[in-house]
Amino acid sequence: MKKALLQACAVCVGATGAYAGGLDRSGQGVNILFEEGNVVQLRLGYADPDVSGSQNGVPSGNVANSFFSPGLAYKHSFNDRLDFAVIYDEPFGADVSYPSAYPLSQNPLAIAGGRNNDVLRAEADVDAITALLRYKFDGGFSAIGGIRGQRADASVAVPAAAGYSFDPGAEVDFGYVVGVAWERPEIAARVSLVYNSKITHNFSGNETFNLAPPPVPVPLVSVPSETEVETPQSVNLDFQTGVAPKTLVFGSIRWVDWPQTVLAPTNYVAITGSNLVDYEEDTFTYTLGVGYQFSEAFSGAVSVGYEPSTDALVSNLGPTDGFWSLGLGGTYSFEQAQISGGIRYTDIGDATTTTGGQFSGNSAWSVGLQLTYALN
Template identity: 30%
Template structure:
């Protein structure tokens, strides 16, 4: 009975919070694969609401009201045992995104355009489906891997004095591409120990990019194609998850994620060609100067046979300062609180929240021009999840 209690505790701590994050670069989810480690047949459905509040001033000293809009995401997972030593998990999440809209009277608003088209605004969306096969080499060690199918779409509109001659720039694309995932885990349930190391490959999207480039109208006299083949590569990542039971009702866990965002640069073909013609160097639309490391350390406690809670501390290094204007924060510190309630042996409900204090950042263009300062900003996340388990 005690061993079963500990196994159930470990499962509770792994899945007590299905939340996402507001992390460096375009990242909105740490892409966890916790469902793979559940026992028996398992399914879950989760919802997350992310609400960052990012304000500042432009290079002229004008106030920039909250430009980071709220957004929601969904995640699903199913897992089953195909054989005593072989399991399959299929996981859906929305790991990358951005939703930005500048308002008010500042250098990110065009005064010579209709009101409905005067704001700098950016929206990036993604959808990921990962299929993982896990094979137990013995009772403690499992290797796993499989493909990851990703859809990525973006809609970008740059307006105002900030972008000078390129105010009026538009960029849209939508593409589906495939990467892969591989990893290894070590489990010792009698000690409450579970460790996993997961690698995700980069995913290269080659697609048709639609662009309207005011600078190209000047340097190429308007003689250029608005529809061209281009690419955007989502960087690789590494996740390390560690967990150990301290006693029959308490578990300690740590999650570390690394993403080399300094390798990321999105250079749409017409923007690159026109800036090369005008400046002697083709400039990207978005790039980052540093790699990201994020850490979460938490403590889980079973308060009753059907109730478990967890508290956690969060840190994200950010991807460099100065930062692009679609996410002008330099990492964050945060705290989290979550709870999981088991209605019965099979059905459970989890809910939780996180509060984050963002690091101050200077906003800049890819030309390394300062365009604004963003200080003393915060954000919060709330999430919930319904899960089913049949052991």
């Protein structure tokens, strides 16, 4: 199979920005390790979700803001056995905000001199740099291992919980990646299984909230707070094989252990009796597609994606439950470069929040560009 065909399949799935689990952005792929020789790769994805619902008859409008997903990677072959890659991506993220009229944006304890004019919102930015080694054994087998450094930053406001907000500082912590792969290049067959460890962040910041008003009104207070948050462990199973001349079938299964991710700041739990963010169920995300090489220079691919709904109650800060998607991608090759583009439509599953909000009829459009350049 030509490089253009493989690139078209990759961008069809990965360069358009994921919406799995509501927070999954990059998919934590390591496919650059399987590129030939020395290469550099640049990705830019853009997603425009439309997620709306209502609570107590009050509409939310679109609560999910659009976002960009950049990526940069470099791969170097030391010899026929040993490869190295470094990858920058944004594995997880959130950008949700509600209107001021929404019930959870209303502060029941707002008083003179102590009003929090914020709205229900959550922003989370997670950046990661992953350094990987791949060693090739005889028989097409190889081992993968590496270290991931991850920076996490977040900000949350829940005015309905006594004007609550939490603004922890950014934290950098580390995890690891291990995996195995098998290849048979003559038929473009490959299977890889990669495990991404959880990463624990210890946030220190200020929790801000109203005290219940006594006879003399008490304004907002800001209390230093520390809390631990884990980004979840995950497993990626990727596969591909040639099935006919110029035709490739590919797919993936991604498992994410979302119940590991719990945000439970001390004062928020004391005010509400519940966690700020948690998940009841893990998720499995499935992708299946086919690519075709139309010419020496151009290849195209189509893929479908599916994440089953869990039917569990979800957080208002991530009001989605499962999805299905359809993606198209294409790659044009010339000399040492491949330029790829993709577009994907995602039908986002209906969800019920822990406070009784109903979200339905939602979707997202995503586009992506990728440039891969061979250095040798």
